[in-house]
Amino acid sequence: MKNNITNEEIKKILESVNNIRLDQAPAQRIKGVLLSQFENLENQGDLKNNHFNENRKVSIFNSLMLKPMIPILIALIIFAGTTGTVVAAENSKPGDALFGVERAWEQTQLNFSLSDEAKAERWLKIAQEREQEQKALLISNQTDEANTAEGIASNALQNAQEVIARVKAKHEENGREQASESLNKVEHKLQELSDRFEERKREQTERRLENEFGSTDLEVEVEDGQARINLEAGGKKYEYSLETSDTQEIVDSIQEKTGISTEDVRTLIKIDNHSNSDNSSDNAANDESNTNQSPDSVDGSQGDDSADDSSQNINDDSSGQDQPDSENTNSNENINDDQGDNGTEDSANENENRNTNQGQQQNSEDEVTEGQSRD
């Protein structure tokens, strides 16, 4: 038994393996495969990671020139997409899928309108657009959508009027009597728009009542604290007088006689006011009935004359002075001979009351408190 086999002997035996060679044929075949694969990988650009960069084809996004452009390209794509949506939404109407986008865009524009004047103009524009949309929707018999448009327009109008009142209040604080020309234009357009809305509302109410009650006509003439009322509704005619010039009493009376709701009566009645003497209670009644105003809003301490540059404050010890009436607009100068025992009413009557042909006043300026906005 041989126990002394050295490492050298083992090594000599094992080193004999080193004489083995790969045969020529398989060696050439493998070499061909390797070179072919090497060229394929190089052409495909798979041999990347910097070392083969001299001959490597690089993709367009790996180009140093284009790499910084990638975020810009992405931003451009997003911008184009957003702009396209907003442009597409511009002609949308209530009920359309993109109407929400249009409203959001309008709100964004409002948020970016820095001055109150700009905000008022923006609200006016919104109201005008809704008015156009309402007309189009009514033509296509989309009543619900038209009502939505009307509601939005009404809110926009109210907001615009509030903003204008706020601007005027600021002007007053600063001692400026005249509002800017642009603001006056906006106010004028708002008044026109408001009148159109009122007129349209009245026409709609007339049509509806005509279907319910037949031919309907309500006329009220107020003179010297007495109201002469001529009604035609439900095929019946009423002609009577009331010893009052209070609008609320007149409305209640008509509602009782005809069954027409007080809201509709208020929309429809035309009060011809032939006398303004001793009409403080009338005005107060009108103020209350017209604009849901709070009791504070008729407080003379508000300096309401400042809300309208055309206000004329005439305080005279003499007796009342009749003013010519206009069918559509009663520009009443309230001349008070009532001496100071009712300061609140005095101040309220100092306002120039712009009465529409429904006898409704637009005294929303009185209501405005800064920072309030209804949308």
Added chain:
Amino acid sequence: MLQEGEIQKLVARAQSGRSDSISGIYEVFKDRIYRFFLFRSENRETAEDLTQSVFLEMIRSLPRYKEQSNAKFSTWLFQIARFRLIDYYRKARKKVNLDDLEGERHPSLTTEPEEVAIDTRYEAARKILKELPEKYQTVIHLTIIEEFSLAETAKIMSITIINVRVLKFRALKKIRLIMEQDEK
């Protein structure tokens, strides 16, 4: 035999896309890689296929190769060969028990009658290596046949130098035992 510096130049040129350098590397290492697989594979064709797979992997991995002061290029290449061998064993274990192939003569050696003396020693070496477990085979092949240092062998086998030393000691002990049994 090229020096390591010359091999590194070949590698650098291959990394810059020179196909002739790929050929040069292949010519330097093809026989060594082939021998590494010869006793461990089912037959000569399998050893050739494994050799080819090592050089293909080398081409794909070459861009990531970085010259290291403490490791030769051959160390990196034999690491690839070792991984290929492990993959091969994993697949072959499902097909055939390699121990059953003991005694099969390699056909390429039978065609060269002038190498009879070498063939006798080769037969002894083949028998010894065949009876060793895979790790003993590898450590003996790398340290004695390829003459890698313990550190290089440890790197190729992904083990510590101490483990290499222990494995080599046990492998030699096993070889002695085999040779002694043969002499009986």
